[in-house]
Amino acid sequence: MTKDGVVLVDYDYCIGCRYCIMACPYGARYFNSKESPHYKPHPNLGGGVADKCTWCYHRITKGLLPSCVQACPVGARVFGDLKDPESAVNKILDKERINVLKPDLGTRPKVYYVGLDREVR
Incomplete structure (x- = not known):
C-alpha cells in the first residue's frame, strides 16, 4: 500500500498463484493471463499476474485525475x-x-x- 492508501500489485513479486484474487473481499482483483488485443500493455506488466484498479496511480501522483473520473460524461465519479x-x-x-x-x-x-x-x- 502506498502512503496515499492505494493498494498496488508488485508485479516483480507476483508469481501468479491467484491467492490474492481469492482472498480479496471486494472481488477487485483479476488475473491477466495474456496481453489484451484491445489495450496497450502496461510497461511493467506481462501476462500471468494478478492486477486491479490502481486509481491510475501514475496519473494521481502527477496531480491528474484517474482516467475514469476524467472521462465520465455525467460526473458520476468523484476523486x-x-x-x-x-x-x-x-x-x-x-x-x-x-x-x-x-x-x-x-x-x-x-x-x-x-x-x-x-x-x-
Whole structure:
C-alpha cells in the first residue's frame, strides 16, 4: 500500500498463484493471463499476474485525475483528497448519505457510494 492508501500489485513479486484474487473481499482483483488485443500493455506488466484498479496511480501522483473520473460524461465519479476539507469528495461526503461495501470486515474502505442499492452492500 502506498502512503496515499492505494493498494498496488508488485508485479516483480507476483508469481501468479491467484491467492490474492481469492482472498480479496471486494472481488477487485483479476488475473491477466495474456496481453489484451484491445489495450496497450502496461510497461511493467506481462501476462500471468494478478492486477486491479490502481486509481491510475501514475496519473494521481502527477496531480491528474484517474482516467475514469476524467472521462465520465455525467460526473458520476468523484476523486479527491479526504484530508482536504474543500475537496469535491469531502463536499459530497458532508451532504449525501453514503455507503461502503462490506463495512463489517473492518478494512476501512475509502471508496464511497451514493445511492447504493441494499442488495449490493
